[in-house]
Amino acid sequence: MSLQTLEATHPPVLPAAAPSPAIELENVTRRFLTPDGKSMTALHDFTMTVDRGEFACVVGPTGCGKSTTLNLVTGLAKPSAGEVRVMGGAVTGIHKDVGFVFQADALFPWRSVLDNVAAGPIYRGMPKAQAYEKARDWIARVGLARFEKHYPHQLSGGMRKRVALAQTFINEPKILLMDEPFSALDVQTRTLMQDELLSLWSGSGASVVFVTHDLEEAVALADKVYVLTAGPATVKSVYHIDLPRPRVMEEIRYDAAFVEKCRVIWNDLREEVQIGQQRTLKTGH
Numbered sequence: 137m138s139l140q141t142l143e144a145t146h147p148p149v150l151p152a153a154a155p156s157p158a159i160e161l162e163n164v165t166r167r168f169l170t171p172d173g174k175s176m177t178a179l180h181d182f183t184m185t186v187d188r189g190e191f192a193c194v195v196g197p198t199g200c201g202k203s204t205t206l207n208l209v210t211g212l213a214k215p216s217a218g219e220v221r222v223m224g225g226a227v228t229g230i231h232k233d234v235g236f237v238f239q240a241d242a243l244f245p246w247r248s249v250l251d252n253v254a255a256g257p258i259y260r261g262m263p264k265a266q267a268y269e270k271a272r273d274w275i276a277r278v279g280l281a282r283f284e285k286h287y288p289h290q291l292s293g294g295m296r297k298r299v300a301l302a303q304t305f306i307n308e309p310k311i312l313l314m315d316e317p318f319s320a321l322d323v324q325t326r327t328l329m330q331d332e333l334l335s336l337w338s339g340s341g342a343s344v345v346f347v348t349h350d351l352e353e354a355v356a357l358a359d360k361v362y363v364l365t366a367g368p369a370t371v372k373s374v375y376h377i378d379l380p381r382p383r384v385m386e387e388i389r390y391d392a393a394f395v396e397k398c399r400v401i402w403n404d405l406r407e408e409v410q411i412g413q414q415r416t417l418k419t420g421h
């Protein structure tokens with residue numbers, strides 16, 4: 137076979153198409169009916185893109201619409217206008233690749249730590265022996281190997297949160313939605329859990345949307361911080377956080393670049409917090 141023929145049999149090499157972002161909200165508006173039957177706009181013309189493997193944090197005044205953004209990604213809330221896509225496809229329900237960690241524990245109180253962590257893979261059809269082996273591995277990764285047989289009420293708040301992380305990461309989510317997951321913890325435990333999360337996330341390739349009231353937490357964790365306006369929420373600004381990784385929570389708060397980023401973003405966020413507070417004083421909600 138001549139070289140010419142060989143060349144002719146090969147299809148032209150095209151550049152690989154870039155994968156779609158993990159999450160896209162495009163010009164989304166979400167309205168709710170209030171108890172007295174009026175229409176209330178929670179999100180307005182809201183656009184957000186989270187790339188694969190990216191860690192995005194969402195901050196904004198109380199009640200502005202942060203949790204609603206997560207509900208749109210899960211499909212629990214449908215957009216009144218605009219589009220929501222997960223892994224390039226329209227949202228039709230909870231996507232199999234999505235995992236959650238919320239402020240309240242989602243642990244079964246009547247199940248041991250081991251049974252809680254193994255429950256997800258078993259539910260998804262994994263043979264029991266394999267699920268338990270995997271659960272033991274994840275429990276060890278979050279430092280709870282000695283507590284496999286304990287029940288949730290026998291654990292501290294931080295330990296329960298570790299179980300919740302193991303319970304989520306064991307399903308190898310490609311997207312992780314977190315709604316103030318550490319806000320009920322004391323400051324020291326919270327710092328430890330933030331480190332734990334970054335360590336688990338760094339090996340996972342997952343895209344994260346993390347909602348928090350705590351701007352320092354957002355800047356310390358994120359690749360990108362979305363600042364929302366006082367409701368109806370729209371994106372006021374997006375900040376790219378280029379602080380080097382791996383980040384260590386106890387150290388980063390003394391880093392001059394970190395402090396400066398927090399200062400700049402707080403100036404932006406403060407205006408919205410003040411608008412939200414004034415509105416609450418006027419209307420009572």
Ligand SMILES: Nc1ncnc2c1ncn2[C@@H]1O[C@H](COP(=O)(O)OP(=O)(O)OP(=O)(O)O)[C@@H](O)[C@H]1O
Pocket residue numbers: 168169170178196197198199200201202203204205367
């Ligand atoms: N299912 C619903 N029905 C009616 N109104 C809703 C519903 N869900 C949310 N809302 C309203 O939408 C607005 C935004 O709520 P959301 O929970 O998204 O805000 P948030 O920023 O997460 O709040 P917080 O800071 O208190 O956690 C609020 O005024 C809330 O009352």
